[in-house]
Amino acid sequence: MTAAEYAQTLQLKPVVPATATVSGGDSQRKWRHLLLKDFTFFYVSGELTYASQSTKKRMDYIHCRGGIVLPAYDPELVTHIIVDTANPDKPDAGVTLRTLGLKKLSDIPDHVPTVKWKWVNSAKLVPNGDRAGNFRIVEDGNGGHVTVRMDWEFMHSAFVARVHAGKGFKNTGGNEKDKGKGKPKAKTTAQRKEGENSEEEDNDSAEDISDISCACRLIGSVVGVRLIFVCSRNFTQDAPSPPPSAKETTPAVNQTKSVQSEREIPFISDPLGEFEALAKEEKKAEGFLCDAPNSNSLTSECPNQDIVDKLEELMELHRAKPTEEDKWRVYSYSKSIRKIRTYPHRITSYEEARNIPGVGDKTALKIKEILETGELRRIDIEYTEDLDVVHLFQGIYGVGQHIAYMWYSAGCRTLDDIRERKNGIKVSDVQEIGLKYYDDINTRMPRAEAGEIFTAIKRTAVSIDPHLYVEIMGSYRRGKATCGDIDILITRPTDDGNSHEGVLASLLSALQREGIIRENLSMPDFKDDPLEAVYRGLCVRPLREGEGHDTKRLVHILTVPYKSRGAALIYYTGDDIFNRSLRLKANKMGYSLNQRGLFAGVVRSTENKMIKTCDGHIIASETEQEIFRILGVPWQEPWERVRS
DNA sequence: CGGCAAATACTG
DNA sequence: CAGTAT
DNA sequence: GCCG
Numbered sequence: 237m238t239a240a241e242y243a244q245t246l247q248l249k250p251v252v253p254a255t256a257t258v259s260g261g262d263s264q265r266k267w268r269h270l271l272l273k274d275f276t277f278f279y280v281s282g283e284l285t286y287a288s289q290s291t292k293k294r295m296d297y298i299h300c301r302g303g304i305v306l307p308a309y310d311p312e313l314v315t316h317i318i319v320d321t322a323n324p325d326k327p328d329a330g331v332t333l334r335t336l337g338l339k340k341l342s343d344i345p346d347h348v349p350t351v352k353w354k355w356v357n358s359a360k361l362v363p364n365g366d367r368a369g370n371f372r373i374v375e376d377g378n379g380g381h382v383t384v385r386m387d388w389e390f391m392h393s394a395f396v397a398r399v400h401a402g403k404g405f406k407n408t409g410g411n412e413k414d415k416g417k418g419k420p421k422a423k424t425t426a427q428r429k430e431g432e433n434s435e436e437e438d439n440d441s442a443e444d445i446s447d448i449s450c451a452c453r454l455i456g457s458v459v460g461v462r463l464i465f466v467c468s469r470n471f472t473q474d475a476p477s478p479p480p481s482a483k484e485t486t487p488a489v490n491q492t493k494s495v496q497s498e499r500e501i502p503f504i505s506d507p508l509g510e511f512e513a514l515a516k517e518e519k520k521a522e523g524f525l526c527d528a529p530n531s532n533s534l535t536s537e538c539p540n541q542d543i544v545d546k547l548e549e550l551m552e553l554h555r556a557k558p559t560e561e562d563k564w565r566v567y568s569y570s571k572s573i574r575k576i577r578t579y580p581h582r583i584t585s586y587e588e589a590r591n592i593p594g595v596g597d598k599t600a601l602k603i604k605e606i607l608e609t610g611e612l613r614r615i616d617i618e619y620t621e622d623l624d625v626v627h628l629f630q631g632i633y634g635v636g637q638h639i640a641y642m643w644y645s646a647g648c649r650t651l652d653d654i655r656e657r658k659n660g661i662k663v664s665d666v667q668e669i670g671l672k673y674y675d676d677i678n679t680r681m682p683r684a685e686a687g688e689i690f691t692a693i694k695r696t697a698v699s700i701d702p703h704l705y706v707e708i709m710g711s712y713r714r715g716k717a718t719c720g721d722i723d724i725l726i727t728r729p730t731d732d733g734n735s736h737e738g739v740l741a742s743l744l745s746a747l748q749r750e751g752i753i754r755e756n757l758s759m760p761d762f763k764d765d766p767l768e769a770v771y772r773g774l775c776v777r778p779l780r781e782g783e784g785h786d787t788k789r790l791v792h793i794l795t796v797p798y799k800s801r802g803a804a805l806i807y808y809t810g811d812d813i814f815n816r817s818l819r820l821k822a823n824k825m826g827y828s829l830n831q832r833g834l835f836a837g838v839v840r841s842t843e844n845k846m847i848k849t850c851d852g853h854i855i856a857s858e859t860e861q862e863i864f865r866i867l868g869v870p871w872q873e874p875w876e877r878v879r880s
Numbered sequence: 881c882g883g884c885a886a887a888t889a890c891t892g
Numbered sequence: 893c894a895g896t897a898t
Numbered sequence: 899g900c901c902g
Binding site: 830 | 883884885886887888889890891892
Binding site: 633634635636637638639666757758770772792 | 895896897898
């Protein structure tokens with residue numbers, strides 16, 4: 237979710253005051269307090285697509301101290317702008333202006349200081365009520381009052397051009413307040429959020445975010461601590477931990493709960509150490525794919541690119557084939573190819589290939605052949621005439637390997653053959669739709685369009701019940717520039733005694749009325765659990781004036797019980813390979829992971845592995861972090877979970 | 881030689 | 893329910 | 899296909 241959206245969710249959460257330990261003389265006391273009460277912040281993170289863990293934590297930090305975080309910049313309401321872009325010590329004016337929708341820094345009203353995060357951190361309780369410096373009297377959490385002292389804003393001014401803004405710089409007291417009522421010249425954040433993810437957003441983050449994070453890590457390792465610092469700030473969780481009390485106070489929506497309790501790390505404790513830990517993990521963890529944060533897409537100069545190409549070609553041939561055998565071959569190839577792709581030097585012999593874990597005798601022989609001849613005969617052998625046709629048929633939604641081959645052996649060769657039911661083949665309703673929209677379904681959509689459709693669906697959902705938790709997952713959440721489909725998760729907190737029961741049905745009919753949903757592919761079945769259901773269909777982006785773009789897009793809408801949201805997030809965010817690895821690791825550890833949670837003590841009958849003798853008991857499900865932690869998998873942002 | 885992820889929905 | 897697809 |  238974006239920073240704006242997160243700020244919005246925060247507003248719904250109750251404020252439970254944080255506590256701080258205060259040493260007064262020889263005794264230590266715990267104070268509940270609302271250090272930041274009466275402040276209204278707008279937080280500039282520079283993160284266009286999502287709020288990072290760090291951003292969320294800082295927003296939480298403000299929230300549980302009584303401060304308000306505006307979801308959109310509003311010069312009328314805001315008292316402080318926090319600029320916390322990539323490098324916290326060197327705020328980015330360009331990013332700030334873009335986020336605010338302004339042209340010049342001077343468009344910000346003079347009474348609104350632009351400060352670095354450090355300023356927020358400077359707030360301290362004054363135990364003896366000593367009134368000196370920049371102090372304020374604020375409510376404590378119990379109806380009383382306490383004294384708070386913090387640095388003057390100018391001491392932590394984000395931009396030299398604006399050190400004068402706010403209090404303290406010169407004690408002029410008044411008359412600057414209404415100078416430039418700074419109305420936004422361009423769009424406000426709220427307005428731009430409307431057309432969210434359209435053009436601008438994608439220009440900035442055009443490609444895979446994973447590439448960025450990857451490059452960042454790489455640079456960091458070469459250049460040294462300074463850059464590692466920058467990178468780790470952006471891509472891992474290392475925000476200042478709110479005081480321990482915050483973890484009971486944060487309502488369940490907060491995904492960071494368990495992490496906070498585990499890592500009481502002061503801000504940037506030891507970036508180098510963190511990096512070493514990562515490196516160590518990568519080295520020794522010959523274990524599970526999910527353990528090592530994405531190190532792929534180092535596509536530039538892979539010394540074994542030719543080998544990778546040939547093996548991939550062969551893998552794709554097997555992928556189209558129908559047998560169980562081929563399925564596992566593909567599984568195996570994908571693993572070995574990944575290893576070869578990240579192998580640092582040119583492979584020169586069978587032996588060398590064979591020594592790579594995941595590369596067995598057969599693959600090593602193939603590599604040898606490629607090294608010697610530059611070709612792979614097996615490709616020609618596997619590339620039978622049926623493959624193209626079967627591949628074509630498999631592009632029809634609802635048609636897999638088996639049906640594709642059945643149709644082929646029935647003599648069908650083209651999509652028109654299928655449309656005509658040539659030789660009496662059967663085509664199901666769903667397949668008929670798949671046929672009708674063959675091109676649409678097989679074309680990935682720009683990220684921005686996925687965002688637009690999501691926004692529209694979310695708007696409708698929230699109009700049905702404003703308390704719904706609605707998130708977009710899948711490749712969108714992984715930061716991809718294009719999306720094959722749209723995965724939407726819906727759930728709802730139950731603390732007010734209500735649930736999202738019945739919402740999906742209403743939502744679907746509403747979306748149908750709006751003309752957003754055009755075709756149904758599969759309808760949910762609420763028989764077991766009214767809170768858990770899956771819908772699949774085809775939708776179009778909300779039509780705009782004079783624009784006839786109505787390419788049908790695959791949409792999946794899922795609902796889960798609120799308790800399961802963490803597990804569901806993992807499950808539906810993927811990617812596929814990452815998930816399989818995660819679940820494999822869970823199994824090896826004696827657990828079982830599915831979209832509802834992480835279970836212990838699951839017993840499967842040895843005969844029919846599909847049947848669980850014992851369901852086991854759930855040990856985690858509410859947050860992604862919790863599940864990662866129990867599985868001993870280092871936290872990875874969605875865009876770092878790319879394995880395929 | 882068995883395991884390799886795990887669940888839901890549709891079809892017949 | 894088994895087989896298929898997602 | 900690879901692994902234990």
